Amino acid sequence: MSELRLPNLFGLKFPGLAPHDRGAPIVPERSVSGRTLVLLIAIMTFLSGVTLGGVVLVQKSAIAWSSDVGREVTIQLRPVEGEVMDSNLRTAVALAEATPGVSSARALTLEESEKLLEPWLGKGLDLSAIDIPRLVVVVLGDPAEADLPKLQKDLTAVKGATLDTHAAWRQQLNVMAGTIVASGLLVLALIVTATVLAIIFATRGTMASNREIVDVLHFIGASNNFIAGEFQGRFLTIGFRGGLIGGIGAIAFFILVGLAAGSMVPQEANQQLGILFGRFALGIDGMLGILAVIPVIAAMTAITSRLTVRRFLRKTS
Incomplete structure (x- = not known):
């Protein structure tokens, strides 16, 4: 009995297909939509990494400020x-x-x-x-x-002697740092929301443009879970690739800005930047935090695409 053969349309593996039949995936990696989505995820990851790095820098500086101010008091003599x-x-x-x-x-x-x-x-x-x-x-x-x-x-x-414990300064510094950190986390949440919406629209567009392929998959017995799983795997690859590009770009941004601040910015301004951001020194923990964004973005991309595909298939089935 000859083997069942399907046209090279999907890039999916089915029982009964010849092993050498490898078709184009539903969302090809080198297609316009695939490259655009990789670029979009890279940009969103870069913005997320820069925002997260800024939050880490401000938090580190605030802790250092509070520690330094808390270890000194001043006696003023009029x-x-x-x-x-x-x-x-x-x-x-x-x-x-x-x-x-x-x-x-x-x-x-x-x-x-x-x-x-x-x-x-x-x-x-x-x-x-x-x-x-x-x-x-x-x-x-x-x-x-x-x-x-x-x-x-x-x-x-x-x-004429008075004691100043700098408690008011410490409170103001903590309030300022807390406000900046909360604002950064809010911006990070908005970036994540925008990324999820972009993935949803990309997935829906791909499903709509490949509706006939999905119908053929249903015809040969493929379940909704199987189709959603294939989309999840493809978008996981796209999300990881875009996240890797954006994450490395964010780390390179802080390194370049740190070098530029030390060589191009005037000394007075550089001192003020150093007080506020700690001379843009992320440290190992800050870099690991940015790198941790990469798998999170990839997983979020895969899960969002899977849920979107399942919902689309339920509505059209």
């Missing part, structure tokens, strides 16, 4: 008539060093204090005739064990 500033500085340093949990305390010099005012007053001003406040930087060994209420109480003996 000029008071009849008080000797140098004596008050020494007293404040001694009180800080005697506080449990304090690692060190240092009074800023007059030149350092004047330099702190340069961003607001400008450079080249002669401040020698002005009594400016002085600062004592207190470094905490363990913020949880530091007895700051005791230090604040002891400082009442020094006229």
Whole structure:
């Protein structure tokens, strides 16, 4: 008995088909629709990777900010008539060093204090005739064990001295970082939604253009699950290929931007970018996070196509 042969239309494997009969798949890899879908998924993966990387950078910077700010407190000494500033500085340093949990305390010099005012007053001003406040930087060994209420109480003996724990700054930094992270996750969710919708439309278009092929598959006994499985496998390949291109592109983007920020951006702007984004250093965990997007996009592409095909077949059967 001769073997059953089908025209090369599908690229599917059926019992009874000759082993050498390999036809074009329903969604050919090199077709216009296949290449377009790969490009679309690559773009969406790239945008997802860049968004996720930005969220990781901001979160890392926020943690570093909070840790750095939380390990330091500042004693401010305002000029008071009849008080000797140098004596008050020494007293404040001694009180800080005697506080449990304090690692060190240092009074800023007059030149350092004047330099702190340069961003607001400008450079080249002669401040020698002005009594400016002085600062004592207190470094905490363990913020949880530091007895700051005791230090604040002891400082009442020094006229014009106030303790700043930077709690308001930490709260503002955390709120800002939380807002940026939440916005990034929202953008990421929108990108994923747009990708799913694009896959649905691509799958429906492919099903509509290959309706006759699907009818032939039904005629020879192929089940809906089998047809949906073939679509799932094809779209899994397309999704993985597009995800790989987009994921590698996102990692290359952060590497190139990091190099450009270090060589092309002015030093002042580079310092500000470093404070906000940590000099675009994703780290191993950030790169692994972007790479993890690739299989997620591929799986999402395959599952979305399978569900779309099954729903289409139920409506047309």
